[in-house]
Amino acid sequence: MRYRSLLGVAALAVTLSTSSAMAQWPPDLSKYPDWNYQWYRVGPIGQYNPATARNNQGAPLTPEYQKIFEDNIEDVKQGGQGTDPTYTCLPDGMPRLMNGIFPMEIIVTPKMTYFLIEYLMQQRRIYTDGRTMPADAEPSFGGYSIGTWVDTDGDGKYDELRVETRNFKGPRVYDPTGLPLHKDNKTVVQERFYISKDNPDHLLLEITTTDNALTRPWTVVKTFRRERNAIFSEGYCGVDNPHVKIGNENYMLGADGLLMPAKKGQKPPDLRYFK
Amino acid sequence: MHSKPRIAALLAAGALLATTGAVWGHHSFAMFDQEHPIELVGTVTEFRYSSPHVYIYLDVKGQDGAGTVWLLEGSSPSLLLRDGWNGSSIKPGDELRMTIDPLRSGAPGGAWQAMRIKFKDGRPIVAPKQ
16 A cells, blocks of 8 residues: 555656646746737838849749749739739748738747738747657648747847748749749748847848759848737638639639639630539 | 930839739739729629728619629728728728729729728728828
8 A cells, every 4th residue: 555655656756747847837938039029021012022123033043933933924914823822812831921911920938939920810830949850740831940049149048039941832932923932842941030230129030042943042131010009800811802713724703703804805714514 | 314205114113013012912913904093983782801802892883874893802901900991991882982903804803902992972981090
């Protein structure tokens, strides 16, 4: 009997010590920066590189993908959607997620940083618990993100979040201009988040994309403005979206729910299965 | 040195980018002819304050008196609400005067921007912020 009691006490001690190591609540956030706000894009809407003209953003595309991009531009001129797949409400995926069309909220915890992105109600999870990239994770539009907090000035507090994201699926493009990423989905996105030295309410993002559609890694800098009086709203895309894709053509649903052509002279879809 | 026509073309392109910028984001608006806007006057049958785009269904009478309901795509609630809009800013039965970019195909659809629409009697949809 006494032996069984000792076993019980030992088991309880192991359980307590294990759970203590697994989760500390509330977490100690004293070393982490106060980024738990809503953040607004600074710069043009729906444009990956905010520092350039919309149709010449400086992407070092390979000749093959430059041709794909130019063909996409020609389709858009006719009223098409080119290479951009998101008009039917497909998710943006990375790195387009960080265009910040609508505001985003950041939530920092020691083991995970969350990005709640209002546009399409998308979210990112940045694992900061020391894990390595899993070998068997399912590919996703947002990819698998592993982050590391860095104390760049040695003051004992973290001031920069570095993130590497891999393991994608597609189709993905950078923005509505149709700037393409490679179809092999072997994209690697590296990010550095830190507060601007010139403005404590500006979060800077240096985002470097390595992709087989590029001749070299491509770095773009984005800025987000801290919003202390947040307004949150829903961003579900599929509720009333009238844009549809049939075959390789984009059409639009009319007020009566019937199919309308989007392009001048566009033919109806192939109805061979309607007999 | 730029010729006057070229400068005019560049200014026009800049103006186009400036105006289209307000609605780009989710997808290209290239199916809407932004170089040839038209004016519609009609009666709202539905106002869908949905994301990522807000839709106005506008019944427009033709010269023969027959009505056609146009599906008109605008900006997003996320952006409009910060200018004071909400789901009750427009109601069925309201009469609107809208400058829209029509579908290139000629079908009854188009795109609108908040700054280019008002009630038929000239009142703004949402009073400008002071």
